[in-house]
Amino acid sequence: MKIDFDTDAGLKKIYGTYTGQLNQWVEGGEPPKLAMQEIRCAMEQQREHWKRSGLQVHQKIKGIKGASRELPGVSYQDRMFVNHIVGSEKMITTTIRDSGGEIYRWTGEAGLVLVIQELKKNTQPPQDMALSCPHCGAPATLAQLENGCPFCDTHFVMEELYPKVTNQFTTREHSQDVKQDLWRLLLFLAVMIGLAFTVMPEEFRSRGLPEEYSRVMGVPAGLIAGLILWGVCKALGIFKMAEDLRGGGKLIRSLQFRHQIKKLDPEFSTEYFRDRAMNLFRMMAYSEDPGVYTACECRRPDSWENVLDASLYNFGVDKYRINGNECSVSITLYLDALIYKQGKVKYKGKKVRMTLRKIITEPTNLGFSVKAVSCPSCAGSFDAEKVKCCPYCGKEYDLVQHDWVVTEIR
Ligand SMILES: [Zn+2]
Ligand SMILES: [Zn+2]
Secondary structure (H helix, E strand, O other), X not given: OEEOHHHOHHHHHHHHHHHHHHHHHHOOOOOOOOEXXXXXXXXXXXXXXXXXXXXXXXXEEEOOOOOXXXXXXXXXXXXXXXXXXXXXXXXXXXXXXXXXXXXXEEEEEEEEEEEEEEEXXXXXXXXXXXXXXXXXXXXXXXXXXXXXXXXXOOOOOHHHHOOEEEEEEEEEOOOOOHHHHHHHHHHHHHHHHHHHHHHHHHHHHHOOOOOHHHHHHHHHHHHHHHHHHHHHHHHOOHHHHHHHOOOHHHHHHHHHHHHHHHHHOOOOOHHHHHHHHHHHHHHHHHOOOHHHOOOEOOOOOOOOXXXXXXXEEEEEEEEEEEEOOEEEEEEEEEEEEEEEEOOEEEEEEEEEEEEEEEEOOOOOOOOOEOOEEEOOOOOOEEOOOOOOEOOOOOOEOOHHHOOOEEEEEO
């Protein structure tokens, strides 16, 4: 459903508050209070990751004066929640310094897009629903938080627990990558020179001219043709169009996957799946050792680039296998990422392939968070991100029966 973000005062207020919290975080403050616990943790890990890389990252998000810069918004809902994807154009400045001084600076307009999750009107979530305390992050239940968090004793009313931001994206135009342009030009020239040598003798022969001409004329003709073709492609924005289509080819497979998995899990949502995949990616990319997390059943490849920041552009399903109630799916995440390599930072598109696994025994637990789960044996709530067994009754908590885990990443 399309929504008019421009005129929705409630959503605009949440968006504005979150943007402010985001600015404070980058300047050393705590991660945005409005973000769900997984995102907050990922942000803390990201900051640690920058420190380990010996970098200082600063980012300033400012509004743009003048005309309204809201992007068209969209909402989707399930049994319990309404989720809004809303965003607007912002002026963003990112600077990165290492011990020797500034190594990266970018200022420009970029879209800051949030996924805001609200409770549906007249929906009362179950009292025993597991939730993280927005104040101290401790796992608790809805009833406990309303009666005072068992760890920090803060009392909450429903309006303080929702809405929550469940994902964020920044989209910016790829800066004119001069090197990439040059490579394309060289490729065009090479192909055209090759073509000139194969096509021109034929042409000369048909006109009764000696074939030797092509040996002399092939290179300049190829150079000129290549240059013209490259110029035309650039002027028509064809390179950019190819960029915009990233991941579009996987749409059919993605729809098939959704159709098949819905038979097992009627509450399956592509959007939750996307947010989960992105959270798992952040965990793999930013944590010092992803192996400590229960959701990571694989190692981060040694050859992995140092990702300082990444935003999801698109994702698609490559293949999937559903065997009884066990589901394994390989996806490609198309990211726009800040990559740190040999003392330099670059902004570029990055493809990440990951395989996720889940055993579907019951429909998706709406509002599920690995940071606050409810033990199926004793109903105690705990953080299942690093512990495999319930701290209250000792029973093993098998995360793969409740959420997606990563089995491969490349
Ligand atoms: Zn608390
Ligand atoms: Zn238990």
